[in-house]
Amino acid sequence: MINDRLIDAGPVQIATRDFGGDQPPLLLLHGAGGNLAQMTTLARALRPHHRVITLDLRGHGRSADGDWTWDAALGDLAAVCVQLELDRPAVVGHSLGGMLAVLWGQQHPECPGVVSLDGNPPPTRPGQLPGLDPEKAAAELARLHAVFDAAEAAAGRIIPAEQLPDLVEQQQMAARDMGANEKVWVEGFRRNLVHLGGETSIRPSAALTGQLRTAMNELDLAPVHAATTCPRLLVLATRDLPQQEPFAELYAAYRRHQIEQADAVPGLRRVSLADASHAMVIEQPTALAALITDFLRPVA
Structure with missing residues (x-):
């Protein structure tokens, strides 16, 4: 059980x-x-x-x-x-x-x-990228970290109520594309939703996401x-x-x-x-x- x-x-x-x-x-x-x-x-x-x-x-x-x-x-x-x-x-x-x-x-x-x-942990320095020219490695790391910065800024965002059904449908489609169990996939999506004060957001929060990034980058x-x-x-x-x-x-x-x-x-x-x-x-x-x-x- x-x-x-x-x-x-x-x-x-x-x-x-x-x-x-x-x-x-x-x-x-x-x-x-x-x-x-x-x-x-x-x-x-x-x-x-x-x-x-x-x-x-x-x-x-x-x-x-x-x-x-x-x-x-x-x-x-x-x-x-x-x-x-x-x-x-x-x-x-x-x-x-x-x-x-x-x-x-x-x-x-x-x-x-x-x-x-x-x-x-994610790569943070050129020495972790053997075979890449150090200058190019540094540039690629900067580009990658900009993507992570954008993701952190979007973490914990508020989801308008009218968008939730479409998001659930997108999760179902993603599960089918991956050959995964749709019910399990949607449960995973819904489990990270927070409903508070009439608003819905996705966990983890931006603050926790920032803490996670710092912890992993330093590990x-x-x-x-x-x-x-x-x-x-x-x-x-x-x-x-x-x-x-x-x-x-x-x-x-x-x-x-x-x-x-x-x-x-x-x-x-x-x-x-x-x-x-x-x-x-x-x-x-x-x-x-x-x-x-x-x-x-x-x-x-």
């Missing part, structure tokens, strides 16, 4: 969804701007082998607002583990959730395994991976999202950097998933579930 529950994590309440079962526990974490509903298909694919618990990270979905720091978010995960009585859960995360998973593994050497699904995962002793798996994308295609050279260079960094860390298993973009959780949930299950099986 699937069970939704709010967990008190200090001043912040965290919304969780427990898919049930008596197999080894697994925390499944979504990416920035997402929520637990978007992990449903992967959660169902993992459920035969794990008790899967998904959650809305703070400032997302039905969880409460709270300043974003890595320590605060890790504290939220710890509160979920205590109150749901999860003993040594594996932690699997996508994008932002993947970064959290890696940080959890560093703090919890007893963890049976952490899996990062393309959980890498260097290379020393974290090197200092982590529990089993860890990094699954990397191999192609661009449509919105990344104007920056194809930049992202190709950054993927080379990610591979070089990962392969230099002893004990870190790295898989570059064929024909997978950053949206791999939507594109290939069955393949990811098989990878994750196989990786965790010897230690589960």
Whole structure:
């Protein structure tokens, strides 16, 4: 039986969804701007082998607002583990959730395994773009950061009531285009809507989006991976999202950097998933579930 529950994590309440079962526990974490509903298909694919618990990270979905720091978010995960009585859960995360998973593994050497699904901070300096001329790399980074600036400015915007039906229809069309479950996709969209004072807005807010950007831009995962002793798996994308295609050279260079960094860390298993973009959780949930299950099986 699937069970939704709010967990008190200090001043912040965290919304969780427990898919049930008596197999080894697994925390499944979504990416920035997402929520637990978007992990449903992967959660169902993992459920035969794990008790899967998904959650809305703070400032997302039905969880409460709270300043974003890595320590605060890790504290939220710890509160979920205590109150749901999860003993040594594996932690699997996508994008932002993947970064959290890696940080959890560093703090919890007893963890049976952490899996990062393309959980890498965005590129911020030319040295992270091998093969690109430094001057061109700097120019491309400036262009990319301008796109992120615009997205941050648009975060948390008010949606006129008359536009909501069209937006839901667009979500349904997007789900069909991706071959995803329409009901799950629309739940993910609706779960990030906030209805307050007769107005509707989308989470996360502009303030939280800015905090997330700062936290990710300042995060260097290379020393974290090197200092982590529990089993860890990094699954990397191999192609661009449509919105990344104007920056194809930049992202190709950054993927080379990610591979070089990962392969230099002893004990870190790295898989570059064929024909997978950053949206791999939507594109290939069955393949990811098989990878994750196989990786965790010897230690589960």
